Amino acid sequence: MPVVKVAAVGDIAPGTGMVVEAAGRTLALFNLNGTFYALDNKCTHVGGPLGEGDVAGNVVTCPWHGSKFDITTGAVVGPPARRPVAALRVSVKNNEVMVEMPGT
Numbered sequence: 001m002p003v004v005k006v007a008a009v010g011d012i013a014p015g016t017g018m019v020v021e022a023a024g025r026t027l028a029l030f031n032l033n034g035t036f037y038a039l040d041n042k043c044t045h046v047g048g049p050l051g052e053g054d055v056a057g058n059v060v061t062c063p064w065h066g067s068k069f070d071i072t073t074g075a076v077v078g079p080p081a082r083r084p085v086a087a088l089r090v091s092v093k094n095n096e097v098m099v100e101m102p103g104t
């Protein structure tokens with residue numbers, strides 16, 4: 001499975017997220033107290049950008065209609081979304097944040 005660099009560690013402040021492009025896919029990348037997580041950026045409700053959502057603890061709120069997802073798993077923790085978003089495996093090497101890209 002290809003592993004792709006998506007950001008530098010210093011690009012994302014703790015407790016925030018950002019939208020990144022990697023291998024033709026748009027991802028939401030989050031820094032929770034120095035641990036990084038990646039979700040599909042597209043909210044499973046109608047496609048809102050999760051990387052632009054507010055982060056509280058380990059939960060991101062979709063900026064469009066307020067669905068809440070667990071950043072660590074992609075699970076829905078608040079409606080209106082009903083389906084989880086894909087969570088991708090993240091690693092950090094030499095200050096670079098790398099994501100395993102499935103199906104590329």
Ligand code: FES
Pocket residue numbers: 043044045046047048062063064065066067079080081
């Ligand atoms: S698009 Fe995310 S809650 Fe509607």
